[in-house]
Amino acid sequence: MLAGLFGAALLLASGCASNRSADSAAVQEPPPLQEVPAAVEAGAPQTQAEVGAEADQPAAAEGQAAGEEPLTEEEKDRLERVNRAVFAFNSGVDRGMLKPVAVGYDRIVPGPVRRRVNNFFHWLREPGNAVNNGLQGDLKGVFTSLSRFLINGTVGLAGLFDPATRMRIYRDYTGFDDTLAKWGMKTGTYIVVPFRGPTDVRYLLGLMGDAMLTPQFFIEPTSVALGLTLLNSVDTRAELLPLERAIIGDPYVFMREAHTSSRQNSNDKNSDEEGDDEFGFGDDEFDL
Numbered sequence: 001m002l003a004g005l006f007g008a009a010l011l012l013a014s015g016c017a018s019n020r021s022a023d024s025a026a027v028q029e030p031p032p033l034q035e036v037p038a039a040v041e042a043g044a045p046q047t048q049a050e051v052g053a054e055a056d057q058p059a060a061a062e063g064q065a066a067g068e069e070p071l072t073e074e075e076k077d078r079l080e081r082v083n084r085a086v087f088a089f090n091s092g093v094d095r096g097m098l099k100p101v102a103v104g105y106d107r108i109v110p111g112p113v114r115r116r117v118n119n120f121f122h123w124l125r126e127p128g129n130a131v132n133n134g135l136q137g138d139l140k141g142v143f144t145s146l147s148r149f150l151i152n153g154t155v156g157l158a159g160l161f162d163p164a165t166r167m168r169i170y171r172d173y174t175g176f177d178d179t180l181a182k183w184g185m186k187t188g189t190y191i192v193v194p195f196r197g198p199t200d201v202r203y204l205l206g207l208m209g210d211a212m213l214t215p216q217f218f219i220e221p222t223s224v225a226l227g228l229t230l231l232n233s234v235d236t237r238a239e240l241l242p243l244e245r246a247i248i249g250d251p252y253v254f255m256r257e258a259h260t261s262s263r264q265n266s267n268d269k270n271s272d273e274e275g276d277d278e279f280g281f282g283d284d285e286f287d288l
Contacts, residue, residue, distance in 0.1 A: 076190065077190050077256060078189060078190075079189065079191060083191060083192040083256075084252055086192040086193070086194055087192045087251075089194060090194065098234070101237075102237035102238040103241065105234050106238040114238070116161070117235050119160055119161060120159045121159075123158070124159065124214055124215050125173065125214065126146070126148050126149035127145070127213060127214075128175070128176075129144075129145035129173055129174055130145035131213050132174045132179045132213070135182075136174065136178065136182045138174075144169060145172070148164040148169055151163055152164050175209075176205070176206040176209030177202055177205070177207070177210075177266075178266070179206075180205060181202065185202050187203065187263055188201025189201055190256065190259070197255070198258075199259070216228050216229055
């Protein structure tokens with residue numbers, strides 16, 4: 001993932017860059033009545049094993065109704081041998097190129113300036129947020145994204161400041177990956193992409209879709225768009241520097257599990273939002 005941020009920059013610069021869960025409250029038909037064994041019907045005593053087996057049947061049925069069987073390690077990472085090789089390559093690129101630049105950027109550029117840069121790139125994402133919210137049928141999200149884009153683009157001086165948050169119009173990001181999930185697409189196979197890092201089929205398609213919804217995609221000349229995208233990658237990589245201390249054990253397994261957990265949380269969030277018509281804003285706050 002660490003080296004992958006640089007790859008995201010290249011994807012964006014080139015212009016190439018949840019499956020909704022079924023209702024958990026879906027009504028199921030009751031199981032057919034089973035014939036009572038003659039021994040029980042006659043009042044014969046049951047053995048302890050028979051009693052235990054009967055007690056386990058409802059629990060097993062409940063577990064199946066709750067969702068799919070948990071994936072095995074092999075099912076979770078079918079391409080592990082190739083993925084590990086790409087992960088090693090990405091880690092080398094990060095150590096030799098992106099991380100040193102990010103460390104220098106973090107040390108040299110003052111904090112207030114980094115926050116302005118961060119705000120600017122968040123502002124550039126708002127048009128894409130509006131489009132994806134529209135594709136998902138979320139009118140509240142469309143209103144929020146367009147409001148933030150207009151307010152921060154004018155009063156906030158081209159997004160350098162974030163007065164919209166002070167007006168209680170909070171950042172509420174979505175992407176083409178979420179749109180594909182709303183349309184019923186599954187996450188797909190876990191893969192590690194060169195210069196990008198841990199991802200999956202749907203997430204990769206989402207990155208490509210989001211890239212074509214950013215202003216950088218339409219900026220000419222291309223060198224200016226590439227410069228903005230690389231600056232965004234360095235700024236994002238600098239933000240991740242403190243998180244490196246959280247990596248324990250095998251870095252490959254750690255990053256894979258982190259990605260898988262994040263994707264599951266995203267799918268759960270999309271599922272929980274189904275049918276939610278409440279018009280309101282989030283309560284996240286961001287510094288100017």
